[in-house]
Amino acid sequence: MGKKPKDESLFIRGHATISPVIRHRRSSRPIDDADIGSRPKEACSPSKLGSRDYSGHSPPKQISGKQGLGRHGQIRHVQEISGREASFCPLPPHLSPHTMTALNAIGAIAAAVSGGRHVVVSTSTSSGRSLCYNVPVLESISPPSSTSCALYIFPTKALAQDQLKTLLEMTQGQSNNNNSHVSIYDGDTPMKDRAKIRDSARQLITNPDMLHMSILPSHAQFRRILSNLEYVVIDEAHSYKGAFGCHTALILRSHPKFIFCTATLANPKEHVMELAKLDDVELVNNDGSPCGAKHFLLWNPSVARAQERRPSPVQEVSYLFAEMVQHGLRCIAFCKTKKLCEMVLARTREVLDETSPELANSICVYRGGYVAEDRRRIEADLFGGKLRGVATTNALELGIDQAGRSGRRSKEPISVYVGFEGALDQYFMNFPQKLFGKPVEHCQVDSQNHKVLGQHLACAAFEKPLCPVMVALKEKGCLVNNSGVRKYVGPDNKSPSRTVSIRAIEHDRCKVIDKQGYRVLEEIEESKAFFQSDIALPPTSASSSKTGMVRTTAQANSCKVTTEWACFDRIWKSNNVLSDSIEVDLPPYSFDTQAAWVTVPKSVRAAVEQRKLGFQGGVHAASHALLSIVPLHMMCSASDLGTWCADPQQTSKTPERILLYNKHPGGIGLASQVKLLFGELLIGALQLISTCTCTNLDGCPNCIQSFACSGYNKNLDEAAAVLILKGVIENER
Structure with missing residues (x-):
């Protein structure tokens, strides 16, 4: 075909509900950091796909041929994103001889950092962002007389391990090289090694949780490092959003020099300035890294399910995973939850036991909860080639964009996005241009x-x-006046950081107790106590949320969300049939937060009722669709926002508004952003519902049903939702 061989890389990605990704890495160590540009391309049929050279040889017939996995039309779209050539610039003359020899390019970061300014580097994945902080740091600590130190903060332990290897490789061969200068200090660090690290490390690698719970409360033990800090490196800055970002913003404060690195964002400078409360930051976003063309496939298992070919999308992923392993591709399958990792692994091994039993043990699971030794062993086996495949959560994720990391040094990878039965997944399957053509x-x-x-x-x-x-803390008995200053005493005088999780905002918890043995089984957040406990019975659909607005004339404002429970349903596990309902007398749970909404015109309500459709069910369904579309337009998770869910037994008047509220007490700034995007969200919600092929009056999980619905998806009206959305959109124009 006259084209150079492509890298043997394949991703299988499922979005939203589950995110499996399969990729091959040819190098023996983790891939560094590159971005996906976008260029629209027509969809390809499976037969056309089979004629393309995807990995240096023809694709496996089982995948692309008429008798292969894709023979039922699961391949909905093929997208090619063009590559780019490398651009070069001279190395700065002030670098040490060792650094000058070790590096081929450094980019614009040297000038920005050497000028004493805070810097944010926002470039694509695999563009070499780690050089942008490693080179200045190594230059600052390399002089024999230097006492400078640097603090590296990564959001995951896997990233910390990756960067430790990089730093050790960069310092290899230096005359003053001392591996004790570079150390990881996190929850996996043995207690016996911690004192030595505090005394000798000059490049300390940690995470925000450890900084919050151990380093800052015990800052006297880290005085040597903290008093000599010259650089604070914050990698993957885009991951600090939502509740995690709120907490991290109060942990980070001004230091001599911040170096932030982030994936491509629309607002990198503003984001890190708010994160660290900085007055100004130098933005570096010129990307001169080479990148090969990338090929994406959108794979929709629901097509096969409609033909009764596959019992679940998880099995489809498992078949693809097994197929790649059998063809010699080293792969990573990213899954949304630990449970799905185990399901994919179990089913893939069943397939391999039938077809290639010698490969069944060449795949494993990598997830949170493993001890450090097991995680390091799996990482080494995967990157060393001993393992051919891993099913993992984002515990192994090396950045926001897994697909962007496959294929490096101008090699061409293939990524397969597997859509599951969720509204957002199916929206992308029907509107692929929304995935590839959306602004950052x-x-x-x-x-x-x-x-x-x-x-x-x-x-x-x-x-x-x-x-x-501090009046509030004094009233709680946490502060005492000691010689004119307020000093913390608190319960048992213990560090409060031990009780403050920076991954959540709510910290009022309920204990689940075994009455027979009076043993505490677990502690869970108050708001989730009646939903998440594995021991308590699930609440009935009679639970409801009501939102009282402080002001109703604006489109975004403060609000109070109150959840009330009426009874529990007892359901037989064997057949999912309702056994009975038990009334409960529980206090309501309330919290103040922020909300954004639009009002449904009275004329629209009248039109809905004139057609004998349910207005309450229509608003409920439209709100679900809107909630499903939000992650397409802004960086947030499904757990950050909620909406009003109709209670079939509700006697009060249905509110004439479509509303989204922040599920975190106090809010995390999402409501104001939703307000600005409401017009786009309404259009996207209408497209989502209108293109769904289901014929149910109450829709399906691909359009208006939501797994997070407190009303258990009862009282939904798809036809009414379409009328309401059209009416609101017309009124907004």
């Missing part, structure tokens, strides 16, 4: 959440006495 998203972080601020004030008072009068 904004990243939102709100450091003004009062609930989070109160938690960190207690932590700050423990770390250092506070001079201002």
